[in-house]
Amino acid sequence: MLPSLFVAHGAPTLVQEKNKYTELLRVLAERLPRPKAVIVFSAHWEAPVQRIGSAVKYETLHDFFGYPEALYREVYPARGEIALALQAQELLQDAGIASVSDDARGLDHGAWSVLKLMYPQADIPVVTMSVNPRLVPEEQYRIGRALAPLRERGVLILGSGGTVNNPQRLEWNSRGARDWALAFDEWLAEQIETWNLEALFHYEALAPHASDAVPTAEHFAPLLIAMGAAHRGKKARLLHRQYQLGTLSLSCWMLG
Template identity: 55%
Template sequence: MMPSYFFAHGAPSLVIEEHGYTDFLKQFAKGTAKPKAIVLFSAHYENQVQSIGAVADTYSTIYDFSGFPDQLYQMTYPAKGDAALSKQIQSLFEVQGIPSRLDHERGLDHGSWAVLKLLYPDADIPVIALSVNRSLTNEQQYQIGRALAALKEQDIMIIGSGGTVHNLRRIQWNASNPEDWAVSFDHWLQSKLETWDLEALFNYREEAPYGTDAVPTTEHFIPLLLAMGSGDRSRKATRVYQNYQMGTLSLGCWQFE
């Protein structure tokens, strides 16, 4: 069965950076089976109704950022969609009473393509982009991911792209080490993920140390819960990589089996 993954995507410039995390992402495909398709929840694709990418042919590339090197605006990630898979996902949501809609127009934002370009640079795997909705409860987020668990049996990889510690207002541009509070939050998170403590995780903003510092807005944390939910059958979480940049951005990967 194909595992699900959560990948932090840091800043949009991740795709042109060179450090331990980008090296990890570039080598990732060598140690995992190639998926038949990728279903990806991006923190930067927000909608009040669960949206399912259903482009007819090739996704456009969205440059949803400003002030970065020109090189980034020349990059593309021409992944194709999969109409049959999009409709299957809609059916899985329907069975669980989750309202959804097919989106035939939206391209891939940097939360999707910046990560995928490092993982699978050839863009030769069909991609289904899925939205996030920060107005839902954390339990509802988990249940959305859980509704897609059957896809893993079809060798389809489910990815959440966001960030566990993602505080842009407190960035330390030249920091060589993470802030202590950022590490403290991620240590707490690791213990709750590895023990699959859903009650604590659903209430992380109140129970975790520095919960609101690490997660000042929730859209980057939601993809973790979505990816985790798809692993509900086995309930095994493994931290595959962890590092930081600029003091307050966590660069990590979690695997859910």
């Protein structure tokens, strides 16, 4: 059975970078069993009701501004998987979670940047998923848990976001992490590795510097969803962590 993954996508330029993190994603994809399909929850698709991508073929969305022109020429021509989208909708319905199908939404950079690094040939079907940052952590976790049976069918469930993601406090000349960012990530790692849901569900009150690390919840939600998908095994392994611009963590967690 495939694990679920949480993969940080950092700045949009990540897809064109070559560093230890991008190499880790490439090698990880090679070492994992080849998935039949990928379900990806992207922090950059927000919706009040869970939306499920059901496009036959996805448009590549360049949902960012002010970056080098070459970045806007990046494409990821992934095809969809309508049957899998319907299976996901049924599982969510069984869990009492409302959802709607969306055949118009393309792949935003939270989805295609990491998929391109891991599966550059775009030859694995993809089903995209929105996130709702207004949900409490328990509800995020429950979404992932509802979809967990898909892992047994060869589907990779991937959350794309960032444990520390504060674009308002970027340090353009930084090569490491701000002290508060590191303190938050170290606290978080301890809770994930021990599967301490009580602490994780109350991270806003318990974690050091939570409001700095997670000023808005959309980048944190995919982690909780990916953990929910690995509920039965409750195993977690941090594969890599580094930082961009002081306040963007690039972490990859294997779950389950």
